Amino acid sequence: MSDTLIELRNISKFYGNIIALTGVSTTVNPGEVTCVLGDNGAGKSTFIKILAGVHQHDEGELLLEGEEVTFSSPRAALAAGIATVYQDLAMVPLMSVWRNFFLGAEPTRGFGPFRQIDIEKAKQIAKEQLAEMGIDIRDTEQPVGTLSGGERQSVAIARASYFGARVLILDEPTSALGVKQSGVVLRRIVEARDRGLAVIFITHNPNHAYPVGDRFVILNRGHSMGNFAKEDISQAELTQMMAGGAELEALQHELATH
Amino acid sequence: MAADTAGGADERLAYRGPIQQLLTRPEIGALLGLAGVWLLFWLTSEAFGTAGGTANFLDVAALLGIMAVPVALLMIGGEFDLSSGAMTGATAIFVILMSREVGELGGAGFSLHLAVPLSLCFALAIGWFNGTLVERTSLPSFIVTLGTFFILIGAKLGFGKLFTNKVIVEGLDEAQGYEFWDDIFGAEWIRNQHIWDGRDWAWAGLLVLAGVALLLGLLEMSYTRRADPPPWAAAGAFIGAVAVPLFGFVMLLTTDGTASNWLGGAVIAAGTLAGVATWCASRYEPVQRRRPSPDNRTMRMIGLGVGAVVVAVVLALVMDATNSDQLGFLGGGLGRAVFAIGIAGTGVLAALAATGHVRSSAPVIGVIVSLLPAISFMMTIQAARALLFGGLAVAGVVALMLVTARADLSLWLPMATAAIVAIAAFVVQAESASRKLRVELFSVLLLIALALAATAAARALAQRRSTAVPVPQMGLWPRVGAAAGGAAAVVFAVIELIDGDGLLYALSTGAAKGGAIALGIFAVGTFYRLLFSSDEGMGRPLVTVGLAAAGLALAVKLMFITTLEEEATQAVTRFRVSVLFYVLFAAVGAWVLAKTRFGSWTFAVGGNKDAARSVGVPAARTKTTLFMLVSVCAWVAGMLIAFRLNSVQANVGDGNEFRYIIVAVVGGNLLTGGYGSAIGAAIGALIWGMISQGIGFARWNTDWRFLVLGGLLVVAVIVNNYVRQRAERSQAARGDPDDDEPPGGDAGAADESASAGAEP
C-alpha cells in the first residue's frame, strides 16, 4: 500500500517573526507509521498541528490524496478522518471524562430542535474504549482535571484512535504512561497501521520509535534533516541523529570515564 | 446527580447519599439563599407570602431572569456582554420608532407585524456584531461589548430625540396590529378572575403526592433494598403513609378550630411515622451494627439546638406584636458615638491586623459596629423580632437535624428531639397572638418534627446504601405520559382559544392540565415500578415526581382563587406573561446545558477554548451563537417592557447588565467561565426579586434598600463559594487534582444542570 495519502511539499510556518518550520517535505502513506523525531523546539508539534488543522501553513503545499488542501480548522481535519493526540492533550479539566471523549462529535438522538446527546451510549462507549486501553475508569462522570496524568493521556489516545478514520497523529503520547500502558499504545499504533491507517508518531524515545516506525522524518531547528525508510537506518544511527549526534557521544564518553 | 453511571457502579466509588449529591450541585448555594431570604421576609411581613406578594416579586425576578439565564450561558462560555442591559431598552425603543406614524417628527410607520420581527433582526444583528467582533479581534469581550454599550445608549437617546424630540418614546398602543402583539407580550393572568373552589383539594392532594414521593425517593436513595420483602409491606406502608395522612388533611380542611387542628396534625404525624416505619422495616435490609451512645460534643450540640428552639418559641410568644415602628434605639448622640467607636475600632483593628497581632478578618467587627446605628433605623420592631426569632429557630432546628443525621445515635435521642420540636409547635399554636404564627409556623414546626422522627425511624431500621445503582429504564411510561400530556395540552389550549379566551389563558390552562395528566401517568408508572418490580434505583424518578407535584401544587395555588377568598379581598393580583417566559427560558437553558451538544460546547469553550477548538468544537460559532442568544432574550425583554409601558424612556435597561451578571454569580456561575448553571441564574434572579420587593413589604426604611440588597448579595456569594469549596473538598477525596487545574472545579459541574422535568 503506497498510494500516498498526504504529501507535504516545502511546508513553512512562521509565528510572527519566529520561523518554526522551513521547507519541510514528506509523504504519509496509509498502512505505515511515520515517526517524526527531533530535539525540543525542533518544530515537531508545529508540523503535526498543520496536518491537524490547528495552524495553517504559510508556504508550500499540502496535498490530500493528490489534491491541494488547507485545513481551516481542526473540525475540517477531523472531517477528513484525521484525529490527533496533542502534546498538551487538549482536555477541558472541568468537564467529565465522557464529555471530553466525545467533545465536538457527540452522538445524538432525537431530531430537529429536540436533538440531544445520547448520554448513555456516550458513557458506555467511553468506558469500553478506555478499558481497551487498559485504563479502568471508576466513573465516566469524573472531571478530567481530577484524573492522574497517565489516565488523562490515555483518555486522549483512546479518543483519537476512536475517531481517527484515516490518519492518527500522536504527539508524544507515551510521555506520562506506565510500562504496561506504553506497551498498549505501541500495540495500538501497530494495529491501526495494520487496519490501513496512516499513523504519525512523535516521540523522544528511540526504543519506542524504531520498533514501530516504517519511516522516519528528522527535524532540527525547523529544518528537515531527511526522510529515512527503516531499511536505510539503524537504531543506533537514529538515536544519534535525534540527539544532534556529537553531543550524545561526548556525554556517553563523559559518563563512562566517571 | 451522578448516581446513574452507565454499566453499573464501580466498587472504588464511595456512594454519595442524596444530600451529599445535592451539595455538589452548582446552584446549591443559591437554593439555600432562596430558602433563607424567603423565610426572612415571610416571617417579617404578612403580605409577602401571599399570592399578591408572590406576584410582586415574581414580576421583578422574571424580567431579570429572562436575561440572567442567557447571560449565565454566555458566562459559562467564558464571555461577558456589557451591552445586554442597554439592548433591552434599545429593542423596545426600536419597535416603537418603527411603528410610529410618519409625521413631522414621526417614525417609520410600519405595522407591528413588520416592526416586531424587524426588531428581532435588529437584536440578532447586535448579538452577531458582538460575537464576531470578539472572535475576530480576540479582544476581551469586556472591552468590545462596553463599546457596543455606549453605541447603544447613544443611539437610543439620539434617535429617540431625533424622531420625537423627547427623551421618552411613546405611543406603541396606537400602532397597527397592537392587539395581536399585546396579546403575546402584554398578557396578564388576573388571579381574581379565575375562581376555582376545588383549588384547595388539588393543592392538598398534590402536596401529599409530593411529600410521599419525595420521602420515598429519599429513602430509596439512602437505603439498601432487601431481597425478600414480606408481602404485607406495601399495604401497610400505603395505609400509613398515604391513607392516614390524607384522612388527617381532610380533617384539617373540613373542620375549624384548635381541637381539630391538633387532632388532624396528630393523625398525619402518627400515620406518616407508622408508614415510614413499616416501609423501612419491610423493604430495606435491617440494620446490623449497634449504635454507640452519644459523645459529649453531640450532647452539647443537642443542648444548644434545643435551647435555641426554646428561646425562639419564647420570643415568638413575647414579641409577636405587629409593631412596624422603627427600632431606632441608636439615635442622636448615642448613635453617633457608636458610629465613631465603630470607625475608630476598624482603624485600630486594621492596624493591628496589618502588624499581625490579630486575625486579618478582625476589622470586620469594627465595620459591623459602625453600621449598627444605621441598622437600627432601617429595621422595624417586627423585622428585628423576625430576624431574632427566625435566626434562632433555624439555627436550633438545623443543629438538631445535623446531630440526628450525623451521629448514628440510638433511637431515643432523635425521637426526643422531634418531640421537643413538636411540643414547640403546639405551644406556638396554642399561645401565639398572631394568626400567621398559629397556623403557618405551627405547620412548619410540625413538619420538621415529623421529618426528624421519620429520619430517625428509618435510620434505626434500615441499612445504609453503600453502592450506587443506575436509574432503571422507565420503559414506556415517560413517553406515554409526555405524549398524552402534550396532546391534552394542545387540545385544551385549542378549546380555550375557540372559546375566545386570550392566548395566555389558553396556553397556561392547557399547559397546567396537560402537565397534570403527564405527571399523573408518570407518577402511576413510577409507583407501579416501585411496588411491583424488583428495580432498584427508583429514587431519582420518585424525586422527579415529588418536585413536579410540588411545583404544580404551587402553580395551582397561585393561579386560582376560591370564592371565599375572592369575597374577602379587595386587592387584584396579576401575574404578567413575563413569568411564563422566565420559567420557559430557565427550563430550556438547563436542558441545553445538560443534554445538547451546544451545551457541551459552551462548557468547553469557557473551560479551555484552545482545547475545545483542537478537538473539533466550532468554538467561534459557539461563542457567536451565545452572544446572539443574549440578544434574542434582550429582544424578548424589550418587547415585554414596551408592551407593558407603551412608552419607553431612553435610559431604560442601562446598568442592568451588572445585575444580570451578579445574579448569575449568586446562582453559582463562575466568573472565569467553564462552570455554572442556568437554573442557578434563574434562582439568583428570584433572590434579587424577593429582596428588592421584600424590603418594601417588611416596611423597612426603603432609603436603605440598596445597602441591604448589596449586603445580602455579598453574603449570598460568600455562602455560595463556601458551599462549593466544601463540596469540592469532599470531591477531591476521590482523586488527586493536578495543580494546573483551574480553581472552582467540581465534579457533576459539567453534567446535567438539575433539570426539573422528567426525561423526555
Ligand SMILES: Nc1ncnc2c1ncn2[C@@H]1O[C@H](COP(=O)(O)OP(=O)(O)OP(=O)(O)O)[C@@H](O)[C@H]1O
Ligand atoms: N504559538 C506559537 N507562537 C510563537 N512561537 C511558537 C508557537 N508555537 C511554537 N513556537 C515556537 O516554534 C518552535 C517549534 O515548536 P514546537 O512546539 O513545534 O517544538 P517541538 O518540536 O514540538 O518541541 P518539543 O519536543 O519540546 O515538544 C519553538 O521554538 C517554539 O518556541
Ligand SMILES: [Mg+2]
Ligand atoms: Mg512538541
